[in-house]
Amino acid sequence: MAITDQSLDEAQARKHALNCHRMKPALFSVLCEIKEKTVSSIHGIQEVGPPDAQLLRLDNMLLAEGVSRPEKQGRGASAAANAATPGGRPNDSGLEHSDYRAKLSQIRQMYHSELEKYEQACREFTMHVTNLLQEQSRIRPVSPAEIEHMVGVIHGKFQSIQMQLKQSTCEAVMALRARFLDARRKRQNFSKQATEVLNEYFYSHLSNPYPSEEAKEELARRGGITVSQVSNWFGNKRIRYKKNMRKFQEEATIYTAKTAVDATEVRGSGRQASPPSMSHSRAGDCHLRHRCASQGGNAGPDPPTPAGSSGPFPLTGPGDALIRLQTLACVQPSPRGGGLLAQVSLWHNPKACGVPDPVTSRPGAPVVAGPRDRRPQPHRGLCKLS
DNA sequence: CAACATGATTATAC
DNA sequence: GTATAATCATGTTG
Numbered sequence: 001m002a003i004t005d006q007s008l009d010e011a012q013a014r015k016h017a018l019n020c021h022r023m024k025p026a027l028f029s030v031l032c033e034i035k036e037k038t039v040s041s042i043h044g045i046q047e048v049g050p051p052d053a054q055l056l057r058l059d060n061m062l063l064a065e066g067v068s069r070p071e072k073q074g075r076g077a078s079a080a081a082n083a084a085t086p087g088g089r090p091n092d093s094g095l096e097h098s099d100y101r102a103k104l105s106q107i108r109q110m111y112h113s114e115l116e117k118y119e120q121a122c123r124e125f126t127m128h129v130t131n132l133l134q135e136q137s138r139i140r141p142v143s144p145a146e147i148e149h150m151v152g153v154i155h156g157k158f159q160s161i162q163m164q165l166k167q168s169t170c171e172a173v174m175a176l177r178a179r180f181l182d183a184r185r186k187r188q189n190f191s192k193q194a195t196e197v198l199n200e201y202f203y204s205h206l207s208n209p210y211p212s213e214e215a216k217e218e219l220a221r222r223g224g225i226t227v228s229q230v231s232n233w234f235g236n237k238r239i240r241y242k243k244n245m246r247k248f249q250e251e252a253t254i255y256t257a258k259t260a261v262d263a264t265e266v267r268g269s270g271r272q273a274s275p276p277s278m279s280h281s282r283a284g285d286c287h288l289r290h291r292c293a294s295q296g297g298n299a300g301p302d303p304p305t306p307a308g309s310s311g312p313f314p315l316t317g318p319g320d321a322l323i324r325l326q327t328l329a330c331v332q333p334s335p336r337g338g339g340l341l342a343q344v345s346l347w348h349n350p351k352a353c354g355v356p357d358p359v360t361s362r363p364g365a366p367v368v369a370g371p372r373d374r375r376p377q378p379h380r381g382l383c384k385l386s
Numbered sequence: 387c388a389a390c391a392t393g394a395t396t397a398t399a400c
Numbered sequence: 401g402t403a404t405a406a407t408c409a410t411g412t413t414g
Contacts, residue, residue: 187393187410210403231402232394239405240392 019138031140055159058166065173067108103176111169115162122158126151190233194223198233202241203255209238 018024062068133147190198197219202209211219216230223230241248 189392189411229393233392235402235404236393238403243405 024139028139028141035141055163055166058163058170061170062111062166062173065170066104067111067169067173100176104173107169107172107176111165114165118158118162118165122155125158126154129154190223190225190229194225197223198230198237199251199255200258202234202237203252206252206256209234 021027059068129150130147133142133150136142201211201215201219205211211230211234213227216227216234220227220230225233
């Protein structure tokens with residue numbers, strides 16, 4: 001304290017005088033003795049423990065979000081953005097995406113500059129303390145271990161500051177993600193094309209609207225959406241249709257009529273539903289593939305007008321029989337509720353028609369058949385006939 | 387802007 | 401794993 005009050009030169013001079021003082025060795029040995037006696041208490045001080053779990057978590061998260069590593073194109077960012085817009089539309093995701101990336105990059109920069117500042121300060125302070133201790137070691141006994149210990153303590157202190165920085169960075173990133181990448185905020189209605197494709201399938205498989213994985217892929221491809229979007233759509237559609245079938249009647253009429261026309265044009269009048277022996281050549285696939293082939297496959301404007309040419313799939317599936325039934329039911333609504341409505345009750349209640357339908361039964365129901373949507377069964381919907 | 391439509395998510399069951 | 405049912409949050413419409 002005294003030294004700080006004096007000029008540097010004066011201090012240097014005093015230090016030199018002290019070092020050269022003839023009593024200095026004596027003083028040193030006395031200090032050594034004192035230290036001998038107190039050393040045990042000094043050693044009682046424990047070193048800072050290993051970085052705790054929370055710090056580890058923060059580190060992992062920052063790494064995952066692409067914050068920790070300087071500008072590596074932001075791995076976490078792109079991944080998250082992709083998840084949010086699952087193959088949807090590249091145009092809009094581009095804009096939002098870059099906005100997100102810009103903000104994330106801002107956070108990253110801030111984080112790194114702050115971190116750099118802290119590290120710099122830590123280094124300087126450590127160096128300062130080390131120098132000081134080394135200087136003092138000429139007067140009093142200071143072991144390297146003690147210096148090491150002090151350095152450890154300093155690092156510990158700075159680490160806790162760093163942790164606060166990491167914590168707030170994490171919070172900022174989370175907020176950013178919530179704002180930009182919450183898929184629900186990104187919801188966009190499907191294109192007309194996609195809706196048409198999905199509805200077509202739905203209403204032509206009304207008695208068992210559970211597309212197989214392959215069918216979903218096909219629908220996804222044709223609608224320009226992802227398979228999981230197809231699954232979502234069917235999930236929503238089933239539940240909403242079932243909840244309020246009346247509301248969907250018009251839609252149902254439109255689509256069943258469409259598919260019916262389609263089917264008859266494809267098939268001609270002679271063929272009827274083929275024997276239910278066919279393996280898994282799902283009715284839906286048949287339908288899909290035909291449309292696909294007749295229109296050059298991939299997306300593009302696809303007004304689901306009846307395909308004119310006779311398709312390469314003369315073989316009709318059970319679904320086609322169903323379509324006809326539905327069309328019939330549509331044209332001549334049954335006294336109560338309307339023809340289509342009755343079909344749907346079977347999804348969950350096979351006994352509604354008096355005959356347990358092995359196909360439309362839910363899995364686990366004490367009837368026959370395996371998982372419902374893996375393979376639309378040959379008899380699907382035929383209970384209507386009996 | 388309220389009401390409805392709709393895609394996505396969540397809780398839960400199997 | 402997939403399914404339903406409820407719910408959320410946004411988009412659309414009148």
